[in-house]
Amino acid sequence: MQKKAENKMFKASWAYDEAPESTNHIQLKKQYDLYIDGKFTKPVKGQYFDTIDPSTNEKIASVAEATSEDIDKAVEAAKKAFVGWSKLSGKERGKYIFRIARLIQERAREFAVIESLDGGKPIRESRDIDIPLAANHFFYYAGWADKLAYAFPNRSPKPIGVVGQIIPWNFPLLMAAWKLAPALATGNTIVLKPAETTPLTALKLAEIIHESGLPKGVVNIVTGAGETGAAIVNHPNVDKIAFTGSTNVGKYIQKAIAGTHKKLTLELGGKGANIIFEDAAIDQAVEGIINAIFFNQGHVCCAGSRLFVQESVAKLVIDKLKIRMETLIVGNPLDKNTDIGAINSKKQLQTIENYIKIGLNEGSEIYQADCKLPAKGNWCAPTLFLNVSQSHRIVQEEIFGPVLAIQTFRTIDEVIEKANNTPYGLSAGVWTQNGAKIFHLTQKLKAGVVWANTFNKFDPTSPFGGTNESGFGREGGLHGLKPYVKFD
Amino acid sequence: MSRLAIQKTYKLYIGGKFPRSESGRFYAINDSKGNLIANMCLASRKDFRNAVVIARNAQSSWANSSALNKGQILYRIAEMLEGRKEQFIAELIAQGETAENAKNEVLLAIDRLVYFAGWSDKYQQFFSCINPVSSAHFNFSVLEPVGVVAVIAPEKQSLLGLISVIAPAIVGGNTVIVLASESKPLSAISFAEVLNSSDVPGGVVNILTGKKEELVNQFASHMDLNSIIYCGTDEQLILSISELASNNVKRTTFYKKNDWSSDSCESPYFIEKTQEVKTTWHPTEI
Structure with missing residues (x-):
C-alpha cells in the first residue's frame, strides 16, 4: 500500500484547477409544455412538475405532466399522421431523419x-x-428508410402504426434517438415519454424536430412519470410499445399488454459480469473495470457490476483498482475534469445507499475511494465490495450505481457458471490475451452484448439488447429495424 | 388361422426414454365409431417439470454440436420417417383423416424435415453480420439459440404441424418440450420413436401427451423456460400464456394458422423465432 500513500501525496500536490463548461450559450425556458400534433401544448389538467439539477438539487424548469387526456390527444395525432407518413416514400422519410441528425450536430x-x-x-x-x-443514430437509420426491402429478403416489411416509447433517465437524449430513429425510418408514428427526472433534452429535441419540418403528429413528446407511461402502455390505439427501464416495470408492461394486438420490445436491467483472466493485460483490464462500473455513475443497464478476477492475479488487480479509484474525480458534472458526476436523483441515491447497507449487513468488505464529495446535491463515492458470494443480494440484484461486487475464480468452467448465474443476460466482459479463450467465453456467456478486452462501447451500427430477464428485441444495426416492422 | 394383432402402448417421450406418466393417469383416444384406439398417458405437472430439467441439461451440448451435425441428424429423422411412412399414414387415418390427406401430410412432413435440415449450416450466414462501428473495434452479431422452448402443438395436422414447429427450433440449437395435439396425439408419440432412432440426443425433443387445460399454464409460467410457442386460436389461452410469460420475460410466439401445408411455412424466419442476437466487440488496434 506504499503506492497508495504516494498516490495520495500526488493527489494533494497536483490538484486540477476547475474547468467548468460555460452555460451561457444554452437556451432554456422556465416552463415546458407537451409536444403534440406539431404544437407545444399545455397539459389538459394544467399540472406541472419540477426538473432539478441533481448536483445542486435546484430547480431548472417546470415541465408539463401529461395525463391520460393528453395521451389520448397525442395518440390521436399520431394515428392521424400515420396515414400520410407511412405512405411517404422511404427516400423522403429518410431526408427528414438526416435533417434531424444534422440539427443535433449543430x-x-x-x-x-x-x-x-x-x-x-x-x-x-x-x-x-x-x-x-444520438446524432449518429439518426444519421444511420435515415439511410435505411429507402432500403428496407434489403433488410428483410423475401418479405415485405410494413410499418406497425402508432408506437409508444418509454425511455429511461440514464442516457436521455441517446435513448430517445435509439427509439425514434428506427421507428421513423420504418414509417411509424410515435408517442415518446422521457423519464421524469431528465425530460429536458427530449423537449429540446422536440424543438429540433419542429424545426426540421417533420409533418405534425409524426413525433409527439409527452412528459410525466409512471402514470403517464401506463396511459401510453394501456392506450388501445397504440400498436407497439418499446420500453427501456427496470426489469420489474418491463414485466408489468408485458403482462399489461397480454392478449392485445400490441407488439413489444423490452430493454431491461442487467448485472454484467466482467471477467479478468491471469493472462490479461492487467493495466488495460483495470481501466476496463473502471469504465465498466463507473461510466455514467454506474447508471448503465449493461454496467460491469460483477467483477470476476482469476485468483492468481486477484490481489494485484484489486490493489491496482484501489489505487486507480483514488484518482477518480467526483463532482461538478459540468467540470471537464470530472470522472463521476451526480447521482441522477435523491430516490436513486437512496436506492444505492440502501444496497451499500445491505452489502455491509451481508458481511461483505467495503472499500470506497477517499474523495471529497460536494456538500449539496446527490453523490456517491466509487465503491467496491470484496468477500461477496453468489447468493448476496449485491451480487444478484441491479444496483444502478457506482458499486462493484468482486469475486474470484480458479477455472474457466467455474467462472462461466458464476457469470451466468443471474436471471439477467444483457452484457459481459472478458479480458485475456488468449484468443481461443475469448471466443470460448464469448460463446458461453449468457448476454446480448459481449465486450472482449474492452467494455461499454456503443455504436449505431451495433445491435444492443438482452437475453432472459434483460428483455427482448435489439436496438441498433440492421437487427434494430425488425421491432418496428410487421409482415403479411 | 386368425391372429390377434399386437397393439402399441403409447407412452411419453422424455430424455430419450419412454416413461409412463408418473401420475399413472391416462385418457382414451377413440376412432369415429367409438372404438378404442389407444390409452394415452395423461402427463402431469411433475412430468412436465422433469422434462424441463432434462431439456435444460441437454441444451448446451446440442447447441455446441456442429451445424453440419445438426443438419445431418435432421436429415436422418427424415430418412427414418420415410421408411415408416405407411405406419404414419395409417395412424392419421385411424384418427379420422382421409387417406389422401393423410398421405399428403406425411409426405410433406418428411420434405419439411429435409428443408430445415438444409438450413442448418446456412441460416447463420443469412442473419449474421459484421457491424462497421466508428471506433477501432471488430464487431459482429450472430444468432444463438434462445434455450429451452415450450411448444403447444397444433390440434390439427398433428404430425405436419408438430414437425413444422419443432424442426426450426431444434435445428437452431434449442431443446424443446412439446405438448402434443390433445385430440390426435398418436402421431407425436410414434414420431418420438423415429426421433429415438435418428441420432437425436436424448432430451433434445421431449413430448408429452395430456390436457391443455392442465398443462399450458404450467408451460407458460415455468421460470426455466426461455420461450413458448402456441399453435392455435384460443384467445383466452393466448391471454393467459402472455400474462404468465411475463414472470420471467419469456418470449412468446403465436401461430394462428390452420394450414401447415403451404409453402409459406418454409423460411429461415421460422428459425429466427427461437434465436437471440449476440453482439461481440474486440479492439483492432494495439
Whole structure:
C-alpha cells in the first residue's frame, strides 16, 4: 500500500484547477409544455412538475405532466399522421431523419450542457458520447428508410402504426434517438415519454424536430412519470410499445399488454459480469473495470457490476483498482475534469445507499475511494465490495450505481457458471490475451452484448439488447429495424 | 388361422426414454365409431417439470454440436420417417383423416424435415453480420439459440404441424418440450420413436401427451423456460400464456394458422423465432 500513500501525496500536490463548461450559450425556458400534433401544448389538467439539477438539487424548469387526456390527444395525432407518413416514400422519410441528425450536430454543445445539467452526468461523457452518438443514430437509420426491402429478403416489411416509447433517465437524449430513429425510418408514428427526472433534452429535441419540418403528429413528446407511461402502455390505439427501464416495470408492461394486438420490445436491467483472466493485460483490464462500473455513475443497464478476477492475479488487480479509484474525480458534472458526476436523483441515491447497507449487513468488505464529495446535491463515492458470494443480494440484484461486487475464480468452467448465474443476460466482459479463450467465453456467456478486452462501447451500427430477464428485441444495426416492422 | 394383432402402448417421450406418466393417469383416444384406439398417458405437472430439467441439461451440448451435425441428424429423422411412412399414414387415418390427406401430410412432413435440415449450416450466414462501428473495434452479431422452448402443438395436422414447429427450433440449437395435439396425439408419440432412432440426443425433443387445460399454464409460467410457442386460436389461452410469460420475460410466439401445408411455412424466419442476437466487440488496434 506504499503506492497508495504516494498516490495520495500526488493527489494533494497536483490538484486540477476547475474547468467548468460555460452555460451561457444554452437556451432554456422556465416552463415546458407537451409536444403534440406539431404544437407545444399545455397539459389538459394544467399540472406541472419540477426538473432539478441533481448536483445542486435546484430547480431548472417546470415541465408539463401529461395525463391520460393528453395521451389520448397525442395518440390521436399520431394515428392521424400515420396515414400520410407511412405512405411517404422511404427516400423522403429518410431526408427528414438526416435533417434531424444534422440539427443535433449543430447544437451538440448546447445539448451536452443541458444533458449534464438535468441528469448529472459528466460533461466529458455527454459531450463525447451521448450527444454525438444520438446524432449518429439518426444519421444511420435515415439511410435505411429507402432500403428496407434489403433488410428483410423475401418479405415485405410494413410499418406497425402508432408506437409508444418509454425511455429511461440514464442516457436521455441517446435513448430517445435509439427509439425514434428506427421507428421513423420504418414509417411509424410515435408517442415518446422521457423519464421524469431528465425530460429536458427530449423537449429540446422536440424543438429540433419542429424545426426540421417533420409533418405534425409524426413525433409527439409527452412528459410525466409512471402514470403517464401506463396511459401510453394501456392506450388501445397504440400498436407497439418499446420500453427501456427496470426489469420489474418491463414485466408489468408485458403482462399489461397480454392478449392485445400490441407488439413489444423490452430493454431491461442487467448485472454484467466482467471477467479478468491471469493472462490479461492487467493495466488495460483495470481501466476496463473502471469504465465498466463507473461510466455514467454506474447508471448503465449493461454496467460491469460483477467483477470476476482469476485468483492468481486477484490481489494485484484489486490493489491496482484501489489505487486507480483514488484518482477518480467526483463532482461538478459540468467540470471537464470530472470522472463521476451526480447521482441522477435523491430516490436513486437512496436506492444505492440502501444496497451499500445491505452489502455491509451481508458481511461483505467495503472499500470506497477517499474523495471529497460536494456538500449539496446527490453523490456517491466509487465503491467496491470484496468477500461477496453468489447468493448476496449485491451480487444478484441491479444496483444502478457506482458499486462493484468482486469475486474470484480458479477455472474457466467455474467462472462461466458464476457469470451466468443471474436471471439477467444483457452484457459481459472478458479480458485475456488468449484468443481461443475469448471466443470460448464469448460463446458461453449468457448476454446480448459481449465486450472482449474492452467494455461499454456503443455504436449505431451495433445491435444492443438482452437475453432472459434483460428483455427482448435489439436496438441498433440492421437487427434494430425488425421491432418496428410487421409482415403479411 | 386368425391372429390377434399386437397393439402399441403409447407412452411419453422424455430424455430419450419412454416413461409412463408418473401420475399413472391416462385418457382414451377413440376412432369415429367409438372404438378404442389407444390409452394415452395423461402427463402431469411433475412430468412436465422433469422434462424441463432434462431439456435444460441437454441444451448446451446440442447447441455446441456442429451445424453440419445438426443438419445431418435432421436429415436422418427424415430418412427414418420415410421408411415408416405407411405406419404414419395409417395412424392419421385411424384418427379420422382421409387417406389422401393423410398421405399428403406425411409426405410433406418428411420434405419439411429435409428443408430445415438444409438450413442448418446456412441460416447463420443469412442473419449474421459484421457491424462497421466508428471506433477501432471488430464487431459482429450472430444468432444463438434462445434455450429451452415450450411448444403447444397444433390440434390439427398433428404430425405436419408438430414437425413444422419443432424442426426450426431444434435445428437452431434449442431443446424443446412439446405438448402434443390433445385430440390426435398418436402421431407425436410414434414420431418420438423415429426421433429415438435418428441420432437425436436424448432430451433434445421431449413430448408429452395430456390436457391443455392442465398443462399450458404450467408451460407458460415455468421460470426455466426461455420461450413458448402456441399453435392455435384460443384467445383466452393466448391471454393467459402472455400474462404468465411475463414472470420471467419469456418470449412468446403465436401461430394462428390452420394450414401447415403451404409453402409459406418454409423460411429461415421460422428459425429466427427461437434465436437471440449476440453482439461481440474486440479492439483492432494495439
